Amino acid sequence: MIWTETPIRRSLGALALAAAPLFAPVPAAHAASLSDATVAFLMPDEGSTRYEAHDRPGFVKEMKELCASCKVLYQNADGDAARQQQQFNSVISQGAKAIVIDPVDSTAAASLVKMAQSQGIKVIAYDRPIPSAKADFYVSFNNEAIGKMIASSLVQHLQAMHVPDTQGILEVNGSPTDAAAGLIKKGMHEGLATGPYKTLAEYDTPDWLPPKAQQWVAGQILRFGQKIAGVVAANDGTGGAAVAAFKAAGVDPVPPVTGNDATIAGLQLIIAGDQYNTISKPSEIVGAAAAKVAVALLEGQTPAGNTTLFGTTTELFTPTLVTAENLKAEIVDKEINGKPIEPASVLCTGRYADGCKKLGITP
Structure with a gap:
């Protein structure tokens, strides 16, 4: 599939540069007045590796550059809203x-x-909006665009494969308690509407839990069988769960x-050919943006965003669609902070080595 250049598909590197003027560096004199300020970074779960591996390092690195003496408090709620309230x-x-x-x-975060x-x-x-309370700022990748991109990509792929309508x-x-999941869902509906394929059934996955998604998909396989042309899943966890359900049911090839x-x-x-697409959104980018906003707000500045969402000034970054065709270029060859988004040595292990060779990826 050939993807043409549009604002939604521009590279993250270019977007990061384009957004830079919105978060101008704080002058040294201003940074000095922040001495010993404490800033908290509260993340939602440990089910995804991104928070420890990407979000937290991106935030901490930028905070150190802007305010070396500032103290960063990091907490992860591990999917428990009550625990997050205690951490808050x-x-x-x-x-x-x-x-x-x-x-x-x-919704619960509004009172916080x-x-x-x-x-x-x-x-x-951060990442997930808080619709019923006006935060001082909101930073995220464009979740509605993400949903539309993955769904329309699937539709175009099915049409290219001449799958009958x-x-x-x-x-x-995603989770019904996650407002970002609601935006992704809206985008998925928009993306699916670009094609002729009917939505057989849909499911809001409690707490984004893959076992719940796998159980639901397994039930739909029994219900619809060969009528299933494909699955639009809101993240890799639920997508992987769908793949597992098809494999457990003996479906080959997996839609x-x-x-x-x-x-x-x-x-x-x-790489193995079991999942069609994903979205690359190196969260070091939003982590760094959040640090810049925090420093600006503490200095009494009013940082500008590129849109407004739920009444809150917002900075949305545009992600990149990834399929087997561009995985090497967008994931292995592209660098963030001088390192590959994911190195071939990590991806091409064990049974994935042969798939990497087919895609021209060598550790």
């Missing part, structure tokens, strides 16, 4: 003046935002399945 209260008691939060439950702001604490919504598509959405996040597992499924 804890960082406030430790003197946090700005809190970056990727909420486990976007209001409570912090009543105490003069700045709150930056008498078949249909399963839709595996095309989408994903999102460019996890190692998802990329390896693409």
Whole structure:
């Protein structure tokens, strides 16, 4: 499949450069006044490796560059909204003046935002928006665009393979408590609407849990059988779960399945030919942007975004669609902070070595 250049498909590197003026570096004199400031970085779960491997390092690195003496408090709620509330209260008691939060439950997080702001604490919504409370800023990749990209890509692939429109598509959405999942879902609906394939059934996956997604897809395989042309799944975890369900049912070949996040597992499924696409969104980029916003807000500045979402000034970065055709160029050859997004030595292990050779990827 040939993808033409559009604003949605521009490289992340170019987008990062284009966004730079929106977050101008804080002058040294200003940074000095931030001495010993405490900033919290609260992430939602440990189910995805991205938070430890990419988001946290990107945020910490940028904070050190902007304010070497600032203290960063990091907590991960491991998918527990009550635990995240405890962590939120804890960082406030430790003197946090700005809190970056990727909420486990976007609705429940509204009360946290209001409570912090009543105490003069700045709150930056991260990755997942908080629709019912106006945070001081929101930073994310464009989730609606992500949903539309993976779904329309699947539709175009099925059409290119001359799959008859008498078949249909399963839709595996993300968590119903995650507002970002709602945006991805909206985009998926838009993407599927570009083609002739009927949505056979759709499912909101509780807490993004792959076992729940796998169980649901297994039920749909029994229900629809060969009518299933493909699966649009909202992330690599649910996509991998769909692949596992087809394999457990003895379906060969597995219908095309989408994903999102460019996890190692998802990329390896693409290399093996079991997953059709994913989304590359190196979260070091949004981590660094959140750090810049936090520093600007603590300095009394009003950082500009490129849009407004749920009444909140927002900076959205555009991700990149990845299939087997461009995996090498977008994942192995492309670098963030001087390192490959994922090196071939990590992806091309064991049973994935042969698939890497077919794609021209060598460790």
